[in-house]
Amino acid sequence: MKDKSIHILNFVGLGFFEPAIRLAAGEEVKKNIIALLKKVLLPIVSVGLFLIIWHSGATYLYNVEKDARIEKALADRGEAAALEMETCIDSGDISCQPNTLPSPAQVWTAYKSLLVDHRVISEKKDAFSEKVAATNAKRKAQGLAPIKYTGRPSFVDQIFTSLKTVFAGFLLAFLIAVPIGIMLGLSTTLxxxxxxxxxxxxxxxxxxxxxxxxxxxxxxxxxxxxxxxxIISFISVGLCSMWATLVNTSMGVSSVDKDYINVAKVLQLSVGQKVFKIILPSSFPLIFTGLRITLSVAWMVLIAIELLAQSPGLGSFVWEEFQNGANDSNSKIIVAMFVIGIIGFLLDRLMLTIQKFVTFTEETA
Structure with a gap:
C-alpha cells in the first residue's frame, strides 16, 4: 500500500508528499522528518510569510490612500470635512473606503461572495429552465431553437467557459502542429x-x-x-500557442536514432508503419514537452484574448471588474488571479501525468 501510494504521488507530480507516507509507515523516522520539513513544512511556512508580507503591504497602502484622502478633504473643504472623511473611513462605510490593494481577508471575503453569487445565479437558471420547459418542448417539436437563459454568467460559469476555450484551442494547436512537425522532421529540405x-x-x-x-x-x-x-477566441489561442509543439515535434522526429530507421528499412516497413511504430514512439518525450508548453502558453494568452474578443470567460470577468471600480472589485480580481494560477498548475500536472502514461518516463519536473 505504501509503495503504491508513493508511486501514484510520483506519477502525478506530487512526489514531495513521499516523506509523509514513509513517516506514517514508520520508515527511517529522522531522515523522513527532515525531508518532510524541507519539502512540505517549509513551503507552508513560506505561504504564511507571503500572507504576512501581503497583509502588511495592503495595510501600508491603505493608510497611504487614507491619509491622501483626508489631506485632500482638508485642502479642498477645510478641517471639518477632513474630520468627517476620517470618521467615515474608520467607520468602514463602503462609500468612502480607500480603493487599493486588498488584504488577504478581503480577498477571502470576495471569494465567498462569488460562490454565493454563483448559487444565486444557478437557482435563477434552474427556475428559468422550469418556466420555459413546456415552451422549449413545443419549439423542439417544431424544429426551432430552444429559448436559452441570457442572464449574467457567474464566476464559476466563466471559469468553465475559459476551460472550454483553452481546450478547444489546445486541440486545434495539436491538430495543426503535430502533423506539420512530423513532416518537417522527416524532410531536412522541407x-x-x-x-x-x-x-x-x-x-x-x-x-x-x-x-x-x-x-x-x-x-x-x-x-x-x-x-x-x-470561435475567434479558441482559434486565436490555438495559433498563438502551437509553435512550441511544432518545433519540438520537428526536433523529436529529426533526432530519432538512425539505428531505428535502419531497422525499419530492413523490415521494409511502409511510411505509415515507420511513422507510427518507430518515429512517433521515439519522439513522444519531446512532443509532450512541446504540448505542455503549448497548454501553458494557451492558458496565459487566453485571458488577454477573451478580454479583447468579449468572450464570457475569466478575461472578460477581470476586465469588467477593473472597469466596475466597486469597493470589492480589486479583491475579485485577486481571486481571479489565484484561480488562473491554480488552474494553470493543475493543467500542467494533467499533461505531465498523460506524458508518463504514454512515454513511460519518470520525469517529475
Missing part, C-alpha cells in the same frame, strides 16, 4: 525551406493573431447564428 516562416510567426503577439482571426471569422460567419466570440 524544414529548411519553411523555417523562416516559423521564426517570423512564432513571436507574433496574441493581439495580432486575434485581429487576424477576427477579420477572417467575421467575414465567414456573417449573417450566422454561431457564437463568433468563442
Amino acid at each position: 524544414r529548411s525551406s519553411v523555417n523562416w516562416l516559423i521564426q517570423i510567426f512564432k513571436p507574433v503577439s496574441p493581439v495580432v493573431w486575434l485581429l487576424l482571426v477576427f477579420m477572417i471569422v467575421k467575414t465567414l460567419t456573417k449573417n450566422s447564428d454561431s457564437d463568433s466570440s468563442f
Whole structure:
C-alpha cells in the first residue's frame, strides 16, 4: 500500500508528499522528518510569510490612500470635512473606503461572495429552465431553437467557459502542429525551406493573431447564428500557442536514432508503419514537452484574448471588474488571479501525468 501510494504521488507530480507516507509507515523516522520539513513544512511556512508580507503591504497602502484622502478633504473643504472623511473611513462605510490593494481577508471575503453569487445565479437558471420547459418542448417539436437563459454568467460559469476555450484551442494547436512537425522532421529540405516562416510567426503577439482571426471569422460567419466570440477566441489561442509543439515535434522526429530507421528499412516497413511504430514512439518525450508548453502558453494568452474578443470567460470577468471600480472589485480580481494560477498548475500536472502514461518516463519536473 505504501509503495503504491508513493508511486501514484510520483506519477502525478506530487512526489514531495513521499516523506509523509514513509513517516506514517514508520520508515527511517529522522531522515523522513527532515525531508518532510524541507519539502512540505517549509513551503507552508513560506505561504504564511507571503500572507504576512501581503497583509502588511495592503495595510501600508491603505493608510497611504487614507491619509491622501483626508489631506485632500482638508485642502479642498477645510478641517471639518477632513474630520468627517476620517470618521467615515474608520467607520468602514463602503462609500468612502480607500480603493487599493486588498488584504488577504478581503480577498477571502470576495471569494465567498462569488460562490454565493454563483448559487444565486444557478437557482435563477434552474427556475428559468422550469418556466420555459413546456415552451422549449413545443419549439423542439417544431424544429426551432430552444429559448436559452441570457442572464449574467457567474464566476464559476466563466471559469468553465475559459476551460472550454483553452481546450478547444489546445486541440486545434495539436491538430495543426503535430502533423506539420512530423513532416518537417522527416524532410531536412522541407524544414529548411519553411523555417523562416516559423521564426517570423512564432513571436507574433496574441493581439495580432486575434485581429487576424477576427477579420477572417467575421467575414465567414456573417449573417450566422454561431457564437463568433468563442470561435475567434479558441482559434486565436490555438495559433498563438502551437509553435512550441511544432518545433519540438520537428526536433523529436529529426533526432530519432538512425539505428531505428535502419531497422525499419530492413523490415521494409511502409511510411505509415515507420511513422507510427518507430518515429512517433521515439519522439513522444519531446512532443509532450512541446504540448505542455503549448497548454501553458494557451492558458496565459487566453485571458488577454477573451478580454479583447468579449468572450464570457475569466478575461472578460477581470476586465469588467477593473472597469466596475466597486469597493470589492480589486479583491475579485485577486481571486481571479489565484484561480488562473491554480488552474494553470493543475493543467500542467494533467499533461505531465498523460506524458508518463504514454512515454513511460519518470520525469517529475
